[in-house]
Amino acid sequence: xxxxxxxxxxxxxxxxxxxDLTLFLIRKELEGTKFMDDLASVGFDRFRYDPNLAGVIxxxxxxxxxxxxxxSFCEIQKKYTEKVNLDNIxxxxxxxxxxxxxxxxxxx
Numbered sequence: 001x002x003x004x005x006x007x008x009x010x011x012x013x014x015x016x017x018x019x020d021l022t023l024f025l026i027r028k029e030l031e032g033t034k035f036m037d038d039l040a041s042v043g044f045d046r047f048r049y050d051p052n053l054a055g056v057i058x059x060x061x062x063x064x065x066x067x068x069x070x071x072s073f074c075e076i077q078k079k080y081t082e083k084v085n086l087d088n089i090x091x092x093x094x095x096x097x098x099x100x101x102x103x104x105x106x107x108x
Contacts, residue, residue, distance in 0.1 A: 019100075022060045027096040029053045033077060034084040061103060069106075076102050 032051030040046040054073045058065050080099045085091055 023096045025053050025057050026099050033081045
């Protein structure tokens with residue numbers, strides 16, 4: 001699956017719309033996963049409601065989604081989710097950019 005996004009003038013990260021949307025989705029994935037991790041720590045069944053944007057994120061980045069790629073995505077996601085501070089959007093944006101960069105490195 002390949003997704004192409006039309007260019008508009010507004011950009012959160014000052015990148016192309018496709019990159020901007022990808023970073024936004026990575027940020028939401030990190031925030032949602034951190035939130036679900038926190039709920040799981042107090043006994044909530046997280047897997048019923050767990051966000052999962054991996055397929056969309058990987059498709060936007062031009063990956064062919066395979067088990068190997070999904071496993072790699074989950075490993076990277078876990079590493080960055082541990083660093084998320086839900087009270088600090090700027091730090092989450094920085095983590096999203098680092099996450100994106102690491103995924104790009106895995107693509108090469």
